[in-house]
Amino acid sequence: GQNIDQPTEMTATEGAIVQINCTYQTSGFNGLFWYQQHAGEAPTFLSYNVLDGLEEKGRFSSFLSRSKGYSYLLLKELQMKDSASYLCAVRDNNDMRFGAGTRLTVKP
Amino acid sequence: NAGVTQTPKFRILKIGQSMTLQCTQDMNHNYMYWYRQDPGMGLKLIYYSVGAGITDKGEVPNGYNVSRSTTEDFPLRLELAAPSQTSVYFCASSYSSAEQYFGPGTRLTVT
Numbered sequence: 393g394q395n396i397d398q399p400t401e402m403t404a405t406e407g408a409i410v411q412i413n414c415t416y417q418t419s420g421f422n423g424l425f426w427y428q429q430h431a432g433e434a435p436t437f438l439s440y441n442v443l444d445g446l447e448e449k450g451r452f453s454s455f456l457s458r459s460k461g462y463s464y465l466l467l468k469e470l471q472m473k474d475s476a477s478y479l480c481a482v483r484d485n486n487d488m489r490f491g492a493g494t495r496l497t498v499k500p
Numbered sequence: 501n502a503g504v505t506q507t508p509k510f511r512i513l514k515i516g517q518s519m520t521l522q523c524t525q526d527m528n529h530n531y532m533y534w535y536r537q538d539p540g541m542g543l544k545l546i547y548y549s550v551g552a553g554i555t556d557k558g559e560v561p562n563g564y565n566v567s568r569s570t571t572e573d574f575p576l577r578l579e580l581a582a583p584s585q586t587s588v589y590f591c592a593s594s595y596s597s598a599e600q601y602f603g604p605g606t607r608l609t610v611t
Binding site: 433479483 | 559590597
């Protein structure tokens with residue numbers, strides 16, 4: 393089976409940088425995704441890693457280490473609108489497994 | 501493009517009733533998925549399909565059925581609804597194993 397672990401809640405200040413970690417166990421790794429989900433809304437895609445290293449996309453970056461079963465999502469220059477849940481998801485062949493999500497609160 | 505659409509948005513069912521949640525995508529994606537999300541939890545995969553005529557079970561398939569007769573449509577059938585099926589249901593689609601696009605969700609209550 394798969395375990396995907398990420399912190400339940402985090403708080404950060406507007407303008408700061410925050411790192412959300414995700415660890416996973418999988419038998420047939422085929423990619424790691426990060427999604428953002430605002431309360432009461434559907435998830436939206438943020439980033440995708442299938443090879444080790446850093447993927448940068450504007451204020452958002454995601455890192456993957458397949459040997460360690462570890463990823464992080466880095467959010468820079470935090471804005472109030474970044475308050476949301478961040479979901480780590482792993483594709484095991486065609487099966488998709490999501491972590492429970494990290495609820496980020498950005499304070500002024 | 502409308503993306504992924506789901507109907508209905510809300511539904512209340514009595515225990516033992518049946519219903520079908522509709523999902524349609526207009527992006528010509530070959531992969532489609534059904535998830536449920538309980539309060540404060542991540543998404544759990546119910547069923548997925550890698551193309552018309554092909555469906556596979558996800559993590560929590562019991563109590564549900566799906567079909568994929570066309571590329572565009574992927575309905576989810578609930579037979580004999582139970583309170584444990586109270587949840588928010590999301591449909592999603594993707595081009596092969598790329599990122600998924602989610603519909604707005606269906607909020608289902610079984611009482």
